[in-house]
Amino acid sequence: MSQNGSHRKEKIGVYVCHCGSNIAGKVDVPAVVEWAASQPGVVVAREYKYMCSDPGQDLIKNDIKELGITRAVVAACSPTMHEPTFRKAAADAGLNPFLLQMANIREHCSWVTEDPVAATDKAKRILGAQIHRLPFNEPLDSIAVDVNPDVLVVGGGIAGIEAALKLAEAGKHVYMVERNPSIGGHMAMFDKTFPTLDCAACILTPKMSALGKHPNITLMAYSEVTKVDGYVGNFTVRVKKKARYVNTDSCTGCGACQEACVVRKVKSEFDQGLGYRSAIYIPFPQAVPLRATIDPEKCLMLSRGKCKQQSCVEACGPQAIDFGQKDEEIELPVGAIIVATGFELFDCKNESTYGYGRLDNVITSLEFERLSNASGPTGGRIVMKNGEAPKSVAILHCVGSRSENHQEFCSRVCCMYSLKFAHLIKEHLPETEIYELYIDMRANGKGYEEFYKRLMNEGVNFIRGRAAEVTELAITHEEEGKLIVKAEDTLLGVVRRLPVDMVILSAGLSPQHDAKEVSQIFGFGCSASGFYLERHPKLEPVSTVTDGIFICGACQFPKDIPDTVAQAGAAAAGALTLVNNATVKVEPTISYIDPEKCSGCHICVGLCPHAAIRFNEEKGVAEVIEAACKGCGVCVAACGSGVPQQRGYLDAQIFAEIEGALAV
Amino acid sequence: MSDNAFEPRLIGFLCRWCSYNGADLAGTARMKYPPNMVPIKTNCSGRVDPTFVMKAFQEGADGVLIAGCHPGDCHYINGNYRTAARYPLMKVLLQQMGLEPGRVRLEWISAAEGDKFARTVAEFTEQIRALGPLEWGKQFSGNGSGSIGAGGQEPTEALEEVPA
Numbered sequence: 001m002s003q004n005g006s007h008r009k010e011k012i013g014v015y016v017c018h019c020g021s022n023i024a025g026k027v028d029v030p031a032v033v034e035w036a037a038s039q040p041g042v043v044v045a046r047e048y049k050y051m052c053s054d055p056g057q058d059l060i061k062n063d064i065k066e067l068g069i070t071r072a073v074v075a076a077c078s079p080t081m082h083e084p085t086f087r088k089a090a091a092d093a094g095l096n097p098f099l100l101q102m103a104n105i106r107e108h109c110s111w112v113t114e115d116p117v118a119a120t121d122k123a124k125r126i127l128g129a130q131i132h133r134l135p136f137n138e139p140l141d142s143i144a145v146d147v148n149p150d151v152l153v154v155g156g157g158i159a160g161i162e163a164a165l166k167l168a169e170a171g172k173h174v175y176m177v178e179r180n181p182s183i184g185g186h187m188a189m190f191d192k193t194f195p196t197l198d199c200a201a202c203i204l205t206p207k208m209s210a211l212g213k214h215p216n217i218t219l220m221a222y223s224e225v226t227k228v229d230g231y232v233g234n235f236t237v238r239v240k241k242k243a244r245y246v247n248t249d250s251c252t253g254c255g256a257c258q259e260a261c262v263v264r265k266v267k268s269e270f271d272q273g274l275g276y277r278s279a280i281y282i283p284f285p286q287a288v289p290l291r292a293t294i295d296p297e298k299c300l301m302l303s304r305g306k307c308k309q310q311s312c313v314e315a316c317g318p319q320a321i322d323f324g325q326k327d328e329e330i331e332l333p334v335g336a337i338i339v340a341t342g343f344e345l346f347d348c349k350n351e352s353t354y355g356y357g358r359l360d361n362v363i364t365s366l367e368f369e370r371l372s373n374a375s376g377p378t379g380g381r382i383v384m385k386n387g388e389a390p391k392s393v394a395i396l397h398c399v400g401s402r403s404e405n406h407q408e409f410c411s412r413v414c415c416m417y418s419l420k421f422a423h424l425i426k427e428h429l430p431e432t433e434i435y436e437l438y439i440d441m442r443a444n445g446k447g448y449e450e451f452y453k454r455l456m457n458e459g460v461n462f463i464r465g466r467a468a469e470v471t472e473l474a475i476t477h478e479e480e481g482k483l484i485v486k487a488e489d490t491l492l493g494v495v496r497r498l499p500v501d502m503v504i505l506s507a508g509l510s511p512q513h514d515a516k517e518v519s520q521i522f523g524f525g526c527s528a529s530g531f532y533l534e535r536h537p538k539l540e541p542v543s544t545v546t547d548g549i550f551i552c553g554a555c556q557f558p559k560d561i562p563d564t565v566a567q568a569g570a571a572a573a574g575a576l577t578l579v580n581n582a583t584v585k586v587e588p589t590i591s592y593i594d595p596e597k598c599s600g601c602h603i604c605v606g607l608c609p610h611a612a613i614r615f616n617e618e619k620g621v622a623e624v625i626e627a628a629c630k631g632c633g634v635c636v637a638a639c640g641s642g643v644p645q646q647r648g649y650l651d652a653q654i655f656a657e658i659e660g661a662l663a664v
Numbered sequence: 665m666s667d668n669a670f671e672p673r674l675i676g677f678l679c680r681w682c683s684y685n686g687a688d689l690a691g692t693a694r695m696k697y698p699p700n701m702v703p704i705k706t707n708c709s710g711r712v713d714p715t716f717v718m719k720a721f722q723e724g725a726d727g728v729l730i731a732g733c734h735p736g737d738c739h740y741i742n743g744n745y746r747t748a749a750r751y752p753l754m755k756v757l758l759q760q761m762g763l764e765p766g767r768v769r770l771e772w773i774s775a776a777e778g779d780k781f782a783r784t785v786a787e788f789t790e791q792i793r794a795l796g797p798l799e800w801g802k803q804f805s806g807n808g809s810g811s812i813g814a815g816g817q818e819p820t821e822a823l824e825e826v827p828a
Binding site: 079104109112113119121125516519527528589607610633637661663 | 675681691692697702703704712714734736739
């Protein structure tokens with residue numbers, strides 16, 4: 001066998017795309033085509049303005065049918081874009097799709113190269129690699145595998161709830177895993193929603209309750225995904241059900257235990273630490289599932305081993321309390337996964353010039369949500385720490401967002417919720433003076449600009465300028481006892497000092513603190529901003545690089561509720577498209593081991609990341625378990641004798657690519 | 665490229681899930697970097713057999729980049745750890761064969777790191793430019809027929825003797 005491929009009488013067709021001016025504007029396409037036509041094995045080389053268009057694809061199809069070409073290479077965009085398009089075209093014309101290769105001369109060449117001559121030269125090398133490779137390509141058949149129709153949804157905020165309900169309504173069984181004791185996420189904490197001022201609870205709780213009751217949904221709250229194995233259509237998910245120390249089958253959610261508990265001053269997570277809960281608690285009255293949970297760090301029985309009163313046990317009619325309960329691990333087989341793990345509020349302590357955590361009455365936006373919420377710790381009264389209503393409030397936009405020191409991006413929702421806050425304060429306290437300090441007002445949603453206009457007419461003071469500092473140091477009599485917000489009013493061109501009673505920090509949205517670790521469990525990456533990485537920012541915003549795993553909501557990037565709900569629907573549709581089929585085709589680019597050549601040294605067996613190689617003791621050789629092999633090729637590279645080979649990435653194919661890339 | 669100046673010829677083995685997509689992102693973001701490297705896609709950086717690297721040098725490459733997912737991000741759980749384990753051994757081997765250690769480079773480049781990809785190629789191009797041309801095939805055989813690849817006939821058989 002020779003590496004130049006001359007022994008194989010393949011008829012190669014070369015198709016170079018202009019991509020409008022995207023490629024042709026930099027690469028001399030006619031020169032590339034002329035050069036390609038002279039390469040060994042090439043029988044036809046063509047160019048076209050848009051090869052992905054129907055007439056472009058027809059060029060390839062016609063050559064397969066009429067010229068009898070046996071191999072084809074399309075020099076165009078990235079294979080992640082259009083390889084499926086062209087392989088399908090080849091298959092339609094009767095050519096095995098794996099006999100067509102893409103040469104990426106757009107993303108890897110025309111778009112990144114300054115000099116047209118150098119770009120043309122590089123395009124030839126990229127194309128040459130594929131021309132050399134093609135004689136070594138073999139026809140392959142995609143493997144059809146069965147699909148488990150069940151779906152896992154991770155995260156029970158509005159995104160996960162929406163996706164789970166859609167799938168359940170479509171007749172699919174859904175497992176919902178939420179790490180907190182109740183579903184609801186951040187939306188359950190909000191008071192009103194912008195710009196319509198719908199009560200958040202009024203529109204969310206019916207959905208929460210529908211989810212909790214749905215016969216097609218298995219809700220696992222207070223649980224976390226710890227491991228994901230398998231592949232598209234056939235995932236095995238390991239879930240840790242954390243011990244609640246309460247038997248959820250017999251607990252009725254009456255709340256008698258939390259009233260009886262002697263440990264009553266635990267800062268409530270749901271109320272952002274503004275209110276208190278007991279050591280045994282139901283996080284909020286509309287919780288789903290409505291079940292009590294014991295905080296093992298605060299419960300005297302669990303943390304110190306004794307509680308004299310054990311009043312919760314006494315109070316519990318159904319005797320649901322079980323101090324001996326242990327964490328439980330279960331395995332769920334599912335066909336598709338939707339990850340909707342949401343966001344965290346930017347930690348305002350990191351913006352130390354605003355004094356959060358140091359100055360009383362500097363509060364975060366989420367704390368304000370709880371303050372203004374009728375079911376919150378103050379019953380909806382907007383008050384300062386001393387219990388009095390503030391006479392003046394400053395709302396500071398872009399805390400942590402649009403910042404070179406923190407998060408570069410705009411969090412997209414803060415302008416609008418800040419306007420909502422101003423409206424709510426005016427509604428509760430009409431006499432209170434309100435200042436909104438903004439960089440730019442971003443009101444780009446349906447009804448958002450109109451809401452901004454409305455607020456301008458409600459007597460709110462808008463000051464264009466990012467706040468520089470919040471301080472207690474008064475320099476005039478009227479500043480004494482106040483918080484002084486220093487900012488440059490960029491419209492007036494003056495530095496202002498605003499003495500106010502309360503400062504609300506409109507904090508940006510950050511990725512969850514463990515987003516990185518969670519993304520690694522599911523096998524997709526994070527973007528530079530730390531949010532989960534979608535497969536394609538425009539066309540596949542809810543898919544990930546792992547087939548069968550989808551993302552939606554604020555875990556992908558900050559977004560408002562309408563966008564989140566829309567994305568959740570898209571993710572549900574993506575999952576449904578997959579699990580509605582009995583089988584799914586997976587790539588056949590997996591390894592095989594020739595039993596005649598294997599010496600049985602075991603090296604590959606231990607290296608396989610997916611335990612897809614077993615040792616056949618009888619024959620004394622290693623064998624690939626085809627259904628388990630994912631095609632990484634580690635075994636191929638590791639074998640001292642080159643026995644394992646990876647279909648579609650044979651040594652011979654890579655060697656040929658190397659030769660071709662360096663032949664020009 | 666001008667005729668006189670030395671233009672390094674580089675091969676870059678990019679894993680399909682992270683680094684290849686990172687290179688795509690550099691493209692979509694229109695980041696400019698030197699045209700010296702031709703990317704070759706493998707599913708995982710763990711697929712990069714050391715013989716690929718030697719083959720590249722034999723065919724006239726002046727430098728070889730291997731790029732994969734960041735530790736912990738591998739699409740195949742730990743394929744990139746195999747790469748990381750193999751790489752230092754391969755580097756020693758190449759050194760024993762007379763190569764400057766700077767002619768190979770291993771980088772973790774995620775799908776979100778288009779800028780890192782562009783920067784790496786630019787840096788690596790300059791690194792190899794400073795080292796000068798390699799002409800490894802010629803050094804080993806004098807007449808241009810590579811000794812490792814057994815006269816250019818069948819590199820695979822000869823190369824596979826090298827333990828991975």
